[in-house]
Amino acid sequence: MEKEMPTIFSAKRTSFVRTSVIREILKLTVENSDMLSFAGGLPNPDLLPKDILSSIMESVVRDHSNTALQYGDSSGYEALRMQIAEKLTDVSWVSLNSISITHGSQQGLDILGKMFMDSDTNVLLEDPVYLGALQAFSPYQPKFFSVPMETDGPNLYLLEEILTQNKIHIFYANPSYQNPSTYTWSLEKRKQIASLLDEKEVILFEDEAYRYLDFEGKLYPSVSSFRERRDLTFVLGSFSKILSPGFRLGWTVVPKVYRSLFTAVKQGNDLNSNQFSQVVVSKLLEFMDWNGHLRSIQTFYAEKKEILVSLLKEYIPEAKFSRPEGGMFLWVEYPKVSQKELMEGCLASGVAMVPGSEFSPANRSSSNFRMNFSFLGNDEMEEGVKRIAKVYRDINT
Ligand SMILES: Cc1ncc(COP(=O)(O)O)c(C=O)c1O
Structure with a gap:
């Protein structure tokens, strides 16, 4: 994606600032509600105990405003x-x-x-x-x-x-x-x-x-x-x-x-x-029950990871990845396609992943993509993987 820099005056160091394709993709996903995004590293907000949070926020405003504000x-x-x-x-x-x-x-x-x-x-x-x-x-x-x-x-x-x-x-x-x-x-x-x-x-x-x-x-x-x-x-x-x-x-x-x-x-x-x-x-x-909360996050992410793993195995068996022990991503290699072509095809089909070159210190192209599994619902994940599979097959035929 193009980096727009001010043309009149800015400090020398700004020419070394790196833009983030991820933020650009996140913007696209906000602008286009049909876009299915495996791109962000977004935790799932439903995992926060909202009832406890609401009552704590109320008590902070009521009883601790001298410090909190x-x-x-x-x-x-x-x-x-x-x-x-x-x-x-x-x-x-x-x-x-x-x-x-x-x-x-x-x-x-x-x-x-x-x-x-x-x-x-x-x-x-x-x-x-x-x-x-x-x-x-x-x-x-x-x-x-x-x-x-x-x-x-x-x-x-x-x-x-x-x-x-x-x-x-x-x-x-x-x-x-x-x-x-x-x-x-x-x-x-x-x-x-x-x-x-x-x-x-x-x-x-x-x-x-x-x-x-x-x-x-x-x-x-x-x-x-x-x-x-x-x-x-x-x-x-x-x-x-x-x-x-x-x-x-x-x-x-x-x-x-x-x-x-x-x-x-x-x-x-x-x-x-x-x-x-x-x-x-x-x-x-x-x-809050801290250990219980951590356990529920860990279990939830483990289940979501398994879902993405089995969807990829079913729809794109050529995709290669190692099974992570934790975190919120799969690092997936899509063989025999150019990163640019797959990325553009996916965005045009309403599905986003982050190309591996974004994470290369030397900006090297790679056949890897980062796929997040913590944010999309299960049906959305399936639809997203089907869209990627179609783009992948269209490129390879
Ligand atoms: C490896 C790593 N470090 C740091 C951060 C920054 O996180 P935050 O500023 O939200 O704590 C992130 C965010 O995704 C990350 O992935």
């Missing part, structure tokens, strides 16, 4: 930071003060880009990589390197080679149910890579946006929890996939030496995260 601490609402430190992180050194609440984990990525990246910063990415990270980092024009992903994490041989041949400053990684591939680093690779990063003194940005979406309720220890160099590791978390992206709340676990810098950069960005959302989410965590 006011500016707040730039590093976040203290009660919520405490809950995150206790419930939602596994690094042993975490404390109230190491948690900084952000406007979605996306803001954490933006702040880290601003804090660490210049044109001579070497940043290692997974290939494929989460597009939003590329969008956050690209304006600073760092030099990107990438390591190919296997179903159980980065290719270790190539990783070691890259780290040995280059001074890599930062590794951005999404080890659990990665977006887009849903590949998940094995326990063994987590340990080995943690010690390799310690040895080579590499800063890790560990993005754990999908950490709680294991279909069987399993919880992988973070890579950061195995690191000796706790001053070189940041962990980003998010409420978007476990509660709702509408709150726009995430967090970053920040090593002690970087805390005041992180907070100062955030102040320049937004002063503080949405205070009302923070108080509501804190009360939600206090009063």
Whole structure:
């Protein structure tokens, strides 16, 4: 899709800003209500306990408006930071003060880009990589390197080679149910890579946006929890996939030496995260059955994944994919078609998926597409897969 840039005046760095085809496709799906979209990473809003949420919001307005309707601490609402430190992180050194609440984990990525990246910063990415990270980092024009992903994490041989041949400053990684591939680093690779990063003194940005979406309720220890160099590791978390992206709340676990810098950069960005959302989410965590809620999300997504798997097997048996352990996507290879042709045919037939090139650090074309299974109803999913199958057959005959 075309990138429209201002022609009169803008900062040099804006020519490095990456647009997101996903957002463009989301726009198309909003404009065209017949469009069936496997494109977004949209959690299902029905999974939120709305009765509890309504009564909490009422009580926040009634009893906590002095806090909830006011500016707040730039590093976040203290009660919520405490809950995150206790419930939602596994690094042993975490404390109230190491948690900084952000406007979605996306803001954490933006702040880290601003804090660490210049044109001579070497940043290692997974290939494929989460597009939003590329969008956050690209304006600073760092030099990107990438390591190919296997179903159980980065290719270790190539990783070691890259780290040995280059001074890599930062590794951005999404080890659990990665977006887009849903590949998940094995326990063994987590340990080995943690010690390799310690040895080579590499800063890790560990993005754990999908950490709680294991279909069987399993919880992988973070890579950061195995690191000796706790001053070189940041962990980003998010409420978007476990509660709702509408709150726009995430967090970053920040090593002690970087805390005041992180907070100062955030102040320049937004002063503080949405205070009302923070108080509501804190009360939600206090009063809802958290473990029961996670279990219901995990079971729901597991069922939806199975439905998409069987639809693809039935209608497009040529499609290749590995079965994820969690998350909300299938990473599907459609052999013997050009990505562009399949993408255009699908959009013209009223069905959307995200082309793999969007997640390639080098913008390389690929025969993979990311398909979300958490949002469409089951009948819509079937209709959508039938539409893709027709386009696929028309191209191949
Ligand atoms: C891997 C990954 N990281 C970060 C984000 C940003 O999420 P949010 O800003 O909603 O917390 C997303 C959103 O889809 C994601 O997939």
